Amino acid sequence: MGADRRTDILRAAARVIARRGVRGLRVSEVAAEAGISTALVYYHFKDRAGILHRTLEFISDRAERYTGGHPGQGSREDNPRQALERSLLLEFQDRPEVRENSTAWGELQATAVFDPELREALAGARLIWLRRLTDALGRIHPASPASARTLGAERLTATLEGLSTRWLSGLLRLEHARELMREAIAVEVAQLERRTAVAL
Amino acid sequence: MGADRRTDILRAAARVIARRGVRGLRVSEVAAEAGISTALVYYHFKDRAGILHRTLEFISDRAERYTGGHPGQGSREDNPRQALERSLLLEFQDRPEVRENSTAWGELQATAVFDPELREALAGARLIWLRRLTDALGRIHPASPASARTLGAERLTATLEGLSTRWLSGLLRLEHARELMREAIAVEVAQLERRTAVAL
């Protein structure tokens, strides 16, 4: 737990965001969650905005870990198609860590609409995801045009986030969200197949 | 402008949400935007949460208007496919009214994750949209299985919102978002076509 203080605080902040939202985040609650005083939080971070900024990076890194890095490079027994599906469906689990990450991610995404600084940080994390998915699609249909892969990846991330929001706000049950995501992948892969055929 | 006070306030609230987000909404700023005192806002609405709640309905109604009600029933020259596309692409325009509505909608959606009351109101508006899209898909492929239509509609709304968020936070340029949405529709319609073929 106590790798170092900064990490403790960020972990606590992620928990608080998942529980209360970015708007509901109180520095004092982060401190309580981390078991320290408010002043110490300010010793380690410049201000509230700084905490949010760093928490975004923390969450992004953690998601990288639990989705197992690049899909298709982790477990070798999977074929590329299964790897992509597994990687995207990992975002839909009822484990606290995942729910926390998804919730916080959605919150920060929403906040970024009004916060230029946050936006920048998000753009970076988003690019990583996009490249990852584009690569995964490339492994499935290596002969497909690169542009078609990028578009597909972009739509998949958008769908992922839309479904995620719906799941987290209780508008969609977990299994339903998973089903919709699975089919979205199927649909995109089929589309890519058509595009590959045309290109050949 | 001055239809009645309540409406003035709601219009002002929508503008403020679009500018600052739900998180950034200050009752005093709503009052200033409407050109009245803070106290008068509280005379017309119970509390801050009440304003938010009613603003959601206001936005939902207004969107209904500018998307022209049920797609395929508006302009008769359109075929059902074009009508669906037009209806969904109406959410991606740089008109202030639309940008405002989309922003506020995204905000309320995000807020609903932490607000059970808002969730309920949202569920209603969401159902309307869903039915609308399901019907539109039905007009395109009348012989398709109803379940396939519902799933398609659900994915389209999720994609719409995901893309909308990305557009509004400047991660996607407007034209790019429109292109992605257009292709998402194409992809779903194609999928529905396959499902129809299987069902026959």
Place this chain on the structure above:
DNA sequence: GTCTATAAAGCGATAGAC
């Protein structure tokens, strides 16, 4: 590095006059 105490400001909400 860490705490207690507190300043400073923000903001929701109401009282009461007109």
Place this chain on the structure above:
DNA sequence: GTCTATCGCTTTATAGAC
């Protein structure tokens, strides 16, 4: 219906001791 004035709480952020 509408305003001015203000209460009272919450929350960010810092000062200063250890």
